[in-house]
Amino acid sequence: MTDKDQQIHPTSQADDHTKHDEETAVLHSKEARKKKRMKCLLYIAIFAVFQTAIILLFALTVMKIRTPKFRVQSATFDTFNFSSNTNPSFNMSMNIEVGVKNTNFGHIEVGVKNTNFGHYKFRNSTINFLYDGLIVGEAFVPEARARARSTKKFNIFVNLSLGNVPQLGSDLDSGILSLKSKSTLNGKVELFKVLKKKKSTEMDCILAINLRQQLIGDLRCK
Numbered sequence: 001m002t003d004k005d006q007q008i009h010p011t012s013q014a015d016d017h018t019k020h021d022e023e024t025a026v027l028h029s030k031e032a033r034k035k036k037r038m039k040c041l042l043y044i045a046i047f048a049v050f051q052t053a054i055i056l057l058f059a060l061t062v063m064k065i066r067t068p069k070f071r072v073q074s075a076t077f078d079t080f081n082f083s084s085n086t087n088p089s090f091n092m093s094m095n096i097e098v099g100v101k102n103t104n105f106g107h108i109e110v111g112v113k114n115t116n117f118g119h120y121k122f123r124n125s126t127i128n129f130l131y132d133g134l135i136v137g138e139a140f141v142p143e144a145r146a147r148a149r150s151t152k153k154f155n156i157f158v159n160l161s162l163g164n165v166p167q168l169g170s171d172l173d174s175g176i177l178s179l180k181s182k183s184t185l186n187g188k189v190e191l192f193k194v195l196k197k198k199k200s201t202e203m204d205c206i207l208a209i210n211l212r213q214q215l216i217g218d219l220r221c222k
C-alpha cells in the first residue's frame, strides 16, 4: 500500500455514505425530471388528441363540401290556353321560381351537417320541361352564385306549348297535365377562396298542372 492509499482509505467510508446520499438525490431528481417529462408528454398527447378532434370536427362540418340542390319552388301562369278538341294542344306562359339551395336541407336537428360554408358558383344552364319525354319548353338559367349557407332564388319565364300528340287529349280532359322539369347545373363550391371543388347538381321535378284552376296542384322534386 502506498501513502496515498492510506490517506484516502479512512475517509472512503464516509465518502461512500455521502456518495450514496448524493446518488439517491440524483436518482430522486432524475425521477422527478422523468415524472415531469411524462407529465409534459401527457399534456402534449392530450393536446394532440384535442386538436385532432377539433380538426376532425372542422373537416366533417365546415370543410366538407356538399352538393347543392336545384329545384322549382313555385310556378304561376300568365297566359293559359289549352284545347282538348280535334287537335289537342296547349300554349302557356309560366313564371317559375327556382332555388339553388346551398344550405341545410330541412335537417334542422343536425344544423351544420348539410350546410355548405362556401358559396356555389354555377354556370349558364337550361331547364327543359317535358311532357311524356317531349320537350315542351326551355328556360335559360343565367350564371350566378348561391351564397354560403343560403338559397339563391330567382324567377324565370318560360313558354310551354305542344300540339299534335294523340294522348294529350285525354290528359287535358282529365284536368291534370303532368310535366317534368329537368336540368343540370355545373359549377364550383368555393371555400375561403382556396378550397374549390367542382359540383354539379340535377333538377328532377314533377309539376302537376291543375288545368281547371290554372295552377300547380302538386310539385315534387327528387
Ligand SMILES: *[C@@H]1O[C@H](CO)[C@@H](O)[C@H](O)[C@H]1NC(C)=O
Residues within 6 Å of the ligand: 078, 079, 080, 081
Ligand atoms: C290565350 O289565353 C289568353 C288569356 O289567358 C287570351 O287572352 C288569349 O287570346 C288566348 N290565346 C289563344 C291563342 O287562344
Ligand SMILES: *[C@@H]1O[C@H](CO)[C@@H](O)[C@H](O)[C@H]1NC(C)=O
Residues within 6 Å of the ligand: 081, 082, 083, 089, 090, 091, 161, 163
Ligand atoms: C297554341 O299555339 C299553336 C301555334 O301557335 C296554335 O296552333 C294552337 O291553336 C294554340 N292552341 C291554343 C289552345 O291556343
Ligand SMILES: *[C@@H]1O[C@H](CO)[C@@H](O)[C@H](O)[C@H]1NC(C)=O
Residues within 6 Å of the ligand: 123, 124, 142, 143
Ligand atoms: C352566360 O350567359 C350570358 C347571358 O346570355 C352571356 O353573356 C355569357 O357570355 C354566358 N357565359 C358563358 C360562359 O357562356
Ligand SMILES: *[C@@H]1O[C@H](CO)[C@@H](O)[C@H](O)[C@H]1NC(C)=O
Residues within 6 Å of the ligand: 093, 157, 158, 159
Ligand atoms: C313567350 O312567347 C311570347 C309570345 O310568343 C314572347 O313574346 C315571349 O318573349 C316568349 N317568352 C319567352 C321567355 O320565350
